[in-house]
Amino acid sequence: xxxxxxxxxxxxxxxxxxxxxxxxxxxxxxxxxxxxxxxxxxxxxxxxxxxxxxxxxxxxxxxxxxxxxxxxxxxxxxxxxxxxxxxxxxxxxxxxxxxxxxxxxxxxxxxxxxxxxxxxxxxxxxxxxxxxxxxxxxxxxxxxxxxxxxxxxxxxxxxxxxxxxxxxxxxxxxxxxxxxxxxxxxxxxxxxxxxxxxxxxxxxxxxxxxxxxxxxxxxxxxxxxxxxxxxxxxxxxxxxxxxxxxxxxxxxxxxxxxxxxxxxxxxxxxxxxxxxxxxxxxxxxxxxxxxxxxxxxxxxxxxxxxxxxxxxxxxxxxxxxxxxxxxxxxxxxxxxxxxxxxxxxxxxxxxxxxxxxxxxxxxxxxxxxxxxxxxxxxxxxxxxxxxxxxxxxxxxxxxxxxxxxxxxxxxxxxxxxxxxxxxxxxxxxxxxxxxxxxxxxxxxxxxxxxxxxxxxxxxxxxxxxxxxxxxxxxxxxxxxxxxxxxxxxxxxxxxxxxxxxxxxxxxxxxxxxxxxxxxxxxxxxxxxxxxxxxxxxxxxxxxxxxxxxx
Numbered sequence: 001x002x003x004x005x006x007x008x009x010x011x012x013x014x015x016x017x018x019x020x021x022x023x024x025x026x027x028x029x030x031x032x033x034x035x036x037x038x039x040x041x042x043x044x045x046x047x048x049x050x051x052x053x054x055x056x057x058x059x060x061x062x063x064x065x066x067x068x069x070x071x072x073x074x075x076x077x078x079x080x081x082x083x084x085x086x087x088x089x090x091x092x093x094x095x096x097x098x099x100x101x102x103x104x105x106x107x108x109x110x111x112x113x114x115x116x117x118x119x120x121x122x123x124x125x126x127x128x129x130x131x132x133x134x135x136x137x138x139x140x141x142x143x144x145x146x147x148x149x150x151x152x153x154x155x156x157x158x159x160x161x162x163x164x165x166x167x168x169x170x171x172x173x174x175x176x177x178x179x180x181x182x183x184x185x186x187x188x189x190x191x192x193x194x195x196x197x198x199x200x201x202x203x204x205x206x207x208x209x210x211x212x213x214x215x216x217x218x219x220x221x222x223x224x225x226x227x228x229x230x231x232x233x234x235x236x237x238x239x240x241x242x243x244x245x246x247x248x249x250x251x252x253x254x255x256x257x258x259x260x261x262x263x264x265x266x267x268x269x270x271x272x273x274x275x276x277x278x279x280x281x282x283x284x285x286x287x288x289x290x291x292x293x294x295x296x297x298x299x300x301x302x303x304x305x306x307x308x309x310x311x312x313x314x315x316x317x318x319x320x321x322x323x324x325x326x327x328x329x330x331x332x333x334x335x336x337x338x339x340x341x342x343x344x345x346x347x348x349x350x351x352x353x354x355x356x357x358x359x360x361x362x363x364x365x366x367x368x369x370x371x372x373x374x375x376x377x378x379x380x381x382x383x384x385x386x387x388x389x390x391x392x393x394x395x396x397x398x399x400x401x402x403x404x405x406x407x408x409x410x411x412x413x414x415x416x417x418x419x420x421x422x423x424x425x426x427x428x429x430x431x432x433x434x435x436x437x438x439x440x441x442x443x444x445x446x447x448x449x450x451x452x453x454x455x456x457x458x459x460x461x462x463x464x465x466x467x468x469x470x471x472x473x474x475x476x477x478x479x480x481x482x483x484x485x486x487x488x489x490x491x492x493x494x495x496x497x498x499x500x501x502x503x504x505x506x507x508x509x510x511x512x513x514x515x516x517x518x519x520x521x522x523x524x525x526x527x528x529x530x531x532x533x534x535x536x537x538x539x540x541x542x543x544x545x546x547x548x549x550x
Contacts, residue, residue, distance in 0.1 A: 082264030084132055085239070087257040089113040096126055096241060104243060112142075112253040115243035125242025134262040136211045137239070140255045141171075143202050171199060171206060171221060205255075213262045213278035223268035227468055228277075277326075288546060290399045291338045294331040295546060296412075296470045300324060303411045304418035306491050307526035315488035316526050319418075322407050323498050329404060329412050330543035332459035333383035333473055333480065334395060336375035340366045342395050343373040349394070352534040356391025357384075363455075363538040381458040383478045383541040389509045389533035392481045396544035403483040404545040406528075407500050409512045413475070414525035415468030421525060422467035422474045428520040432465035433476035436519045444519045451476075455516055456539075471543075475523040478541040479511040479531075486510050486530045508532060515539035 090111050092098065099106045103119040106126055117124055199221060200206050209220040217229045241254055262275070277299040287294055302323050307316045339357070343366065348355050358364060364386045365379035387395075396402050404412070413422050423432055430437050430451035438447045439454040451457070459473055466472050484502025486509065487493075502510070508530040514523035517539055521527070531537060 082261045083258065084135060084261065085257070085259040089255055089257075099126070106241075106243075109253070112255050113241060114251065114253050115241060116249055116251045117243045118249055123242055125240045127240035132259060134213050135259050136209065136262055136265045137257075137259050138207060138209045139257045140205050140207050142205050142253050142255075143251075144253060145202070145250045169208070169210075169219060171208065211262060211265060211267070213275065216278045218267075218278075220268060225268075227470075229470070288330075288399055288401070288544075291334075291341065293334070293338065293399070293544070295328040296331050298324070298327055298329055298408070298412050298469050300326040301416060303414070303416045305407060305410055305526070307420075307524070309420075309524075309526075311521055312524070312526060313528070315491070315528055318491055320491060320497060322411070322496075322500060324407060324411055325499060326548045327404075327408055328546040328548070329408065329469075329471060330545075331471055333478060333541045333543050334392075335381050335459055336365050336384050337380040339384040339387065339395060340373040340375050342398050346394065346398055348373075351390040351394065352388060354388050354390070354534045354536065356388060356394055358386040358388075358536040361386045361536065361538070381460075382456045383459055383473070385456065385478055385538055385541050386536040387481075387541060388536050389481050389531070391536075392542040393483075395542075399544055401544040401546040403481060403542060405500065406482045406484040406502055406510045406512065408545060409480065409482045410525060412469055412471050413467050413513070417468070419468070419525065421465075421523065422471070423465050428475065428523055431462065433462055433514075433523060434473075434516045435476040435514065435523055436517050440517055442517065442519075446520065453516065457516070474513055474525065476514050476518070477516055478513075478539055479515045479529055479537070480513045481531075481540065481542040482510045482512055484510045486528070511540060 087096070088111070089096070089108060092108055096113055097106060098108060103117070103122065104124040105114075105116040105118070106124075107114050115124075207220075207222055209223075211218040211220070219226045219228070239257070239259070243250060243252060262278075277297070300323075302321050304319055305322045306319045308319050309316075343357065348357050348359060350356075357366065359367065365376040365382060366373055366384065367376065368374075393403055414420070415422075419425055421428065421432075428435055428446075428449075430449035434451045434453050434457040436442055436445050437449045437451045438445060439450065439452075440446075451462070453461075457477055459477070462476075463472060465475055467474050485504070485506030487503040487506060490496060490500075490503055509532070511529040511531050512527070513525075514527065514529075522529070531540065
């Protein structure tokens with residue numbers, strides 16, 4: 001996959017949590033009624049900006065410098081009820097200043113807000129302090145730099161100017177976008193995907209929309225749903241625009257910035273009930289109280305299951321649409337520390353002719369000490385292995401859940417758009433998954449990549465490989481047990497498209513996701529592995545599902 005951290009980066013920093021738009025006609029009517037109020041918000045050009053100015057490095061985990069000037073207080077306009085803020089940049093409106101210095105230039109030009117970076121390796125932004133709850137933000141942006149691959153439209157949102165936690169969305173003029181999170185300026189890369197069919201090239205307008213409800217955000221690019229986020233910090237925000245480059249001038253223009261109430265918004269994909277999904281996401285805590293596992297919502301709806309790719313196995317076909325109800329799934333695989341707590345509560349019982357955990361195996365990193373089960377030092381947050389299918393079922397029941405069905409696992413991994421891998425359609429690299437790389441003792445090892453681990457890795461170490469819904473380690477690290485029995489012809493059988501539960505019986509159980517010792521092809525989200533339910537394996541673990549009514 002192409003390298004995502006470019007030499008030239010344009011930053012549109014928009015702080016707030018969410019964006020999209022109700023009907024165009026509704027907005028136009030309201031704007032006609034209130035244009036005189038909006039245009040009254042003018043700003044006199046001064047030597048110093050009247051809004052927050054922020055500069056931060058995009059190539060290091062900590063910014064090289066941060067320059068901040070607090071915004072002045074400005075009266076809120078009285079606009080149509082659902083339109084909370086509008087800026088078409090035809091006037092020098094308060095909150096977005098004109099600035100020119102040796103590092104960057106912000107100016108109004110031809111009815112647009114033009115931002116140019118001159119000195120590289122920094123993010124320069126101007127922020128108007130606006131705190132809103134449950135809103136949609138929509139902005140049109142165009143890259144006009146010659147190097148559109150290294151130039152990024154960027155949207156940043158955070159609590160307020162005093163908070164050091166923020167999300168940043170990068171969209172370049174070619175085919176990529178990146179989603180990062182910073183906490184106290186420590187970078188966490190959350191998503192990195194190839195989305196060329198959604199993003200328009202240099203010189204064309206891209207609409208970026210972020211819709212926020214409670215602690216949930218939904219991101220759209222050109223009316224295409226990209227991803228969702230859930231975070232307790234996403235409840236208010238500033239609106240910021242920004243720009244950055246490394247060693248050449250980068251330029252982007254912004255136009256038609258709108259903020260309006262979430263309740264008035266009609267999503268572009270009207271068949272998806274975003275409001276109901278947001279209610280579901282905000283109705284559940286972000287962790288399972290029993291074992292402390294972080295959970296993510298996979299909302300109800302259809303997805304493409306199976307594969308007819310030439311590299312796919314016959315039992316992966318045919319491709320077919322499957323409907324699933326909403327469910328919550330563990331963000332990470334169950335760890336040694338979590339499974340040790342389960343063993344201390346329930347003991348290592350025998351079921352199906354085997355103990356839940358094969359404690360004598362050399363690959364097990366949980367042992368008894370002083371009458372208690374404890375994880376080995378430094379392996380606490382590695383995924384538990386050598387657990388039978390029965391042991392995985394017992395753990396999930398103890399934690400108040402169950403194993404995911406095969407369909408639930410696949411939807412979590414590949415999203416609703418049929419992607420090949422959790423992160424998209426580009427292949428595996430050492431930054432996205434723990435797989436059979438140069439550290440792997442096999443002839444099929446990929447010597448071109450190094451994921452940093454010879455065997456299992458701590459869960460959550462590959463955020464760039466996160467799925468559409470935010471689940472991590474869905475490709476590689478360890479295989480994962482699911483609930484279903486295996487039947488190679490199951491996909492072809494009628495009646496298996498609505499919350500399928502798998503065959504009623506069989507000899508083997510399904511395992512998904514590949515592992516640290518498997519090559520790229522076996523990490524595809526549609527790939528089906530199998531194992532004996534009474535078997536324990538050095539490269540197999542699991543994660544759990546919580547039903548919506550739990």
